[in-house]
Amino acid sequence: FENSWNPNRSHEKYNYGWPFVIPKISESAYVLDVGCHTDSAHGRLPNNRVYGIDPAGKNADFVGTILEFEHPEKFDVAVSWGAINFGSQEKIDAEKKIEPKDWMPDGYRSHLIRQISQHAHSEIIGMQPEGNWITRAPSLRAKMILLAKVQDEAGHGLYLYSACETLGVTRDELNKQLHEGKAKYSSIFNYPTLSWADMGAIGWLVDGAAIVNQVSLQKTSYGPYSRGMIKICKEESFHQRQGYEIMTEMANGTKEQKKMAQDALNRFWWPSIMMFGPHDSDSPRTGNAMKWKIKRKTNDELRQNFIDKTVAQADLIGLKIPDPDLKWNEERGSYDFGEIDWDEFWNVVNGDGPCNEQRLNHHKKAHDDGEWVRDAVKAYAKKSA
Ligand code: 3HC
Numbered sequence: 263f264e265n266s267w268n269p270n271r272s273h274e275k276y277n278y279g280w281p282f283v284i285p286k287i288s289e290s291a292y293v294l295d296v297g298c299h300t301d302s303a304h305g306r307l308p309n310n311r312v313y314g315i316d317p318a319g320k321n322a323d324f325v326g327t328i329l330e331f332e333h334p335e336k337f338d339v340a341v342s343w344g345a346i347n348f349g350s351q352e353k354i355d356a357e358k359k360i361e362p363k364d365w366m367p368d369g370y371r372s373h374l375i376r377q378i379s380q381h382a383h384s385e386i387i388g389m390q391p392e393g394n395w396i397t398r399a400p401s402l403r404a405k406m407i408l409l410a411k412v413q414d415e416a417g418h419g420l421y422l423y424s425a426c427e428t429l430g431v432t433r434d435e436l437n438k439q440l441h442e443g444k445a446k447y448s449s450i451f452n453y454p455t456l457s458w459a460d461m462g463a464i465g466w467l468v469d470g471a472a473i474v475n476q477v478s479l480q481k482t483s484y485g486p487y488s489r490g491m492i493k494i495c496k497e498e499s500f501h502q503r504q505g506y507e508i509m510t511e512m513a514n515g516t517k518e519q520k521k522m523a524q525d526a527l528n529r530f531w532w533p534s535i536m537m538f539g540p541h542d543s544d545s546p547r548t549g550n551a552m553k554w555k556i557k558r559k560t561n562d563e564l565r566q567n568f569i570d571k572t573v574a575q576a577d578l579i580g581l582k583i584p585d586p587d588l589k590w591n592e593e594r595g596s597y598d599f600g601e602i603d604w605d606e607f608w609n610v611v612n613g614d615g616p617c618n619e620q621r622l623n624h625h626k627k628a629h630d631d632g633e634w635v636r637d638a639v640k641a642y643a644k645k646s647a
């Protein structure tokens with residue numbers, strides 16, 4: 263902080279100094295200058311309506327921290343120059359992580375709340391299609407692996423909800439948005455899981471797509487999200503491998519097993535590439551997401567990356583990607599692929615997919631059934647406080 267804020271540097275040189283603030287506040291406003299240092303702000307406001315506190319500023323009106331500070335009067339405005347000048351676009355451009363206490367453009371905050379909460383909802387709702395096969399797993403080993411994976415997804419949801427809460431939103435609010443249809447979750451989880459091979463297809467394709475997306479998100483500009491991604495990516499690789507192992511075994515198994523694996527690939531291939539979102543040209547959020555370095559690669563870049571790495575994996579186990587237009591393009595060094603059915607995509611995103619109602623009702627019921635657990639935790643916390 264000391265080497266970012268130079269008390270002798272005039273406020274005019276900062277994006278958000280007194281010249282920016284004064285026109286925005288009323289003449290009669292009583293202003294608290296938090297971290298005023300020995301700031302000479304006092305002459306700047308009519309009738310000197312500013313009170314400065316600073317733990318290190320010996321000329322401050324109150325020498326101490328905001329936590330120790332008490333005052334008989336109410337303040338209309340509080341400014342904290344350090345916070346509002348250092349979470350800037352320059353900081354993002356300089357690849358410094360934005361942390362919860364940094365100032366951030368309102369748009370940045372709301373964009374992150376949207377993306378991280380929907381990411382978290384996806385992790386939790388994503389437990390349902392796979393949870394459906396825990397009691398039906400073909401062996402104890404398969405059951406244990408699937409249990410571990412589904413449990414991981416719950417943990418991923420927790421990391422992401424916690425990262426989202428650092429932006430000033432509560433878990434209850436996020437759940438309410440999901441239950442009221444005001445928040446989305448990934449379209450992929452609105453498809454049914456009809457056979458054991460679907461567990462393989464989900465691990466291989468859905469977690470494979472998630473890895474491509476999340477490896478890129480490890481470099482996102484928001485600190486808590488980036489750190490959550492680093493943790494999640496470590497576990498995601500296990501998810502993808504366990505799925506590919508199921509598909510490999512079945513593709514090399516009996517005729518019926520190979521047919522089951524190919525059927526799962528046929529049903530999950532296109533919904534998996536839809537996970538990356540609309541084409542960049544139709545993606546209203548990508549512009550800001552890239553400017554603020556929330557996203558580091560665009561939807562189409564990530565989708566292409568996923569396709570290029572997955573086709574070889576399918577070939578290796580003798581399964582066929584269900585896209586007649588899939589063709590290696592030597593010039594581009596990538597696969598050309600067929601047109602995505604965007605009507606299907608938007609239908610599913612907008613709630614008319616095969617399992618949307620079932621997934622949301624299940625989430626609501628689980629949330630209601632868990633009320634007593636939350637009450638017990640609160641009662642215990644109160645008792646032990
Ligand atoms: N499913 C549902 N909604 C989708 C979607 C999809 N596959 N793709 C895009 N959308 C929504 C967006 O949320 C946005 O809606 P909103 O404005 O109401 O939020 C709208 O469609 C327009 O899309 P944009 O491309 O403009 O939106 P984004 O820039 O946010 O890009 C995204 C969409 C690529 C999903 C991006 O939000 C992202 O990378 N999110 C983080 C990763 C994530 O959520 N992954 C979901 C799967 S989680 C998972 O797979 C867990 C694994 O363990 C199984």
